[in-house]
Each structure stands twice: as C-alpha cells, then as structure tokens.
Amino acid sequence: MLELGSVVPPFGSLSFLLLFPLAVHFGLNQPGELLLPLILVMLAAYLGAFLERSLRIHENRLVDRVEAWCAGDGFTLAPAGAVLRVALLRAFLQFLLYALCYALLFCLLAVLTARQALPQLLVLNWPMLYAAALMGAVLSLRTHRAYMVLVGSLGTLALLIWVEEKGLF
Incomplete structure (x- = not known):
C-alpha cells in the first residue's frame, strides 16, 4: 500500500x-x-x-x-x-x-x-500505562472537546489519587 x-x-x-x-x-x-x-x-x-x-x-x-x-x-x-x-x-x-x-x-x-x-x-502498573495510552489517544484527536476530556480525566485521576492518599475511599 x-x-x-x-x-x-x-x-x-x-x-x-x-x-x-x-x-x-x-x-x-x-x-x-x-x-x-x-x-x-x-x-x-x-x-x-x-x-x-x-x-x-x-x-x-x-x-x-x-x-x-x-x-x-x-x-x-x-x-x-x-x-x-x-x-x-x-x-x-x-x-x-x-x-x-x-x-x-x-x-x-x-x-x-x-x-x-x-x-x-x-510503582508503575498496568492501569497507569493504560491511562497514559488513553491520554495519548485523546490528544491525537486535536479538538477542543478532546482537550476538555483530557483535562477532565486528569482532574478525576488527581482527585482519585488524593482520595486514596487521604484514606477516604
């Protein structure tokens, strides 16, 4: 091809x-x-x-x-x-x-x-690697909505990490 x-x-x-x-x-x-x-x-x-x-x-x-x-x-x-x-x-x-x-x-x-x-x-595990790959896939779309999804995903990920560190989950 x-x-x-x-x-x-x-x-x-x-x-x-x-x-x-x-x-x-x-x-x-x-x-x-x-x-x-x-x-x-x-x-x-x-x-x-x-x-x-x-x-x-x-x-x-x-x-x-x-x-x-x-x-x-x-x-x-x-x-x-x-x-x-x-x-x-x-x-x-x-x-x-x-x-x-x-x-x-x-x-x-x-x-x-x-x-x-x-x-x-x-410290690196499979879900982290998968999340990084998903972020790369979202960024490859190159649209404003994709960037909003990326920022929202990173915010959610940061919130989940914070909740786990505080022992709230």
Missing part, C-alpha cells in the same frame, strides 16, 4: 514489531520494565515518520518524469515503473530502518540487562 497525503503518522506497527520480540527475548512482562523500551520504540516510530516524509519529498521529483511520459515522451518514467521503483525503495528503507533499530535496541537492552541496570519502576 502506498501512503498518500501530507500527514505522516508515527509508525505504530514498527513500534510493535520492535517491542514484542525484545520483550519476549529479555523476559520483560511488567509495565515498569517495559517503560524504557516502550519510549525507545516510540522514538523509532517517529524516526520512521521523519524518514517517510523525507522519502515523499524525494519521490516528488518523479512527478515531472511521469507527467512527461503521459504527454508522450517515451524515454521518461512510466507510472507503473515509478510505482514499482517507489515501492521497492520504500520496502528496502523500512527493512533497513527496522534492522537498524532492532540491533541498537537489542544491544542496549542486552547491556542494561547484563549490568542489571534496566529501570524497574515498581
């Missing part, structure tokens, strides 16, 4: 494909252990989006060649050739990005695990 448009979202599938095998290999199954790798794979997803935008800028150079072919110049690039070229280049670059990110993350986690320096963050 060839993406079109000017907005390039972070590569969520890249994050999953990086995190899942790393978590299984290193036995990371608690949210506190997964926080650092999760942040790093999210950065990789944004790197993928940056590279995608750069590739789209590079691919725009092919438009003139395809237009010339459509106008009757048989020595330029046909649309099918342009699509094939772009698809192969994109597949190669995405594979290269995955391999590079996986190798870097694997080496980093191997060193941190061997030195027992991987942050554990025992």
Whole structure:
C-alpha cells in the first residue's frame, strides 16, 4: 500500500514489531520494565515518520518524469515503473530502518540487562500505562472537546489519587 497525503503518522506497527520480540527475548512482562523500551520504540516510530516524509519529498521529483511520459515522451518514467521503483525503495528503507533499530535496541537492552541496570519502576502498573495510552489517544484527536476530556480525566485521576492518599475511599 502506498501512503498518500501530507500527514505522516508515527509508525505504530514498527513500534510493535520492535517491542514484542525484545520483550519476549529479555523476559520483560511488567509495565515498569517495559517503560524504557516502550519510549525507545516510540522514538523509532517517529524516526520512521521523519524518514517517510523525507522519502515523499524525494519521490516528488518523479512527478515531472511521469507527467512527461503521459504527454508522450517515451524515454521518461512510466507510472507503473515509478510505482514499482517507489515501492521497492520504500520496502528496502523500512527493512533497513527496522534492522537498524532492532540491533541498537537489542544491544542496549542486552547491556542494561547484563549490568542489571534496566529501570524497574515498581510503582508503575498496568492501569497507569493504560491511562497514559488513553491520554495519548485523546490528544491525537486535536479538538477542543478532546482537550476538555483530557483535562477532565486528569482532574478525576488527581482527585482519585488524593482520595486514596487521604484514606477516604
């Protein structure tokens, strides 16, 4: 599938494909252990989006060649050739990005695990991680109502934490 448009979202599938095998290999199954790798794979997803935008800028150079072919110049690039070229280049670059990110993350986690320096963050639990993900999903909507829901959710969360600290619940 060839993406079109000017907005390039972070590569969520890249994050999953990086995190899942790393978590299984290193036995990371608690949210506190997964926080650092999760942040790093999210950065990789944004790197993928940056590279995608750069590739789209590079691919725009092919438009003139395809237009010339459509106008009757048989020595330029046909649309099918342009699509094939772009698809192969994109597949190669995405594979290269995955391999590079996986190798870097694997080496980093191997060193941190061997030195027992991987942050554990025992206070972090699954509901907290889920709440953070929901806040990110709400913010991605980019509307005033979504921001109001976010502020209301944060206020409710703060109130629940305060009630639990005071022992009122």
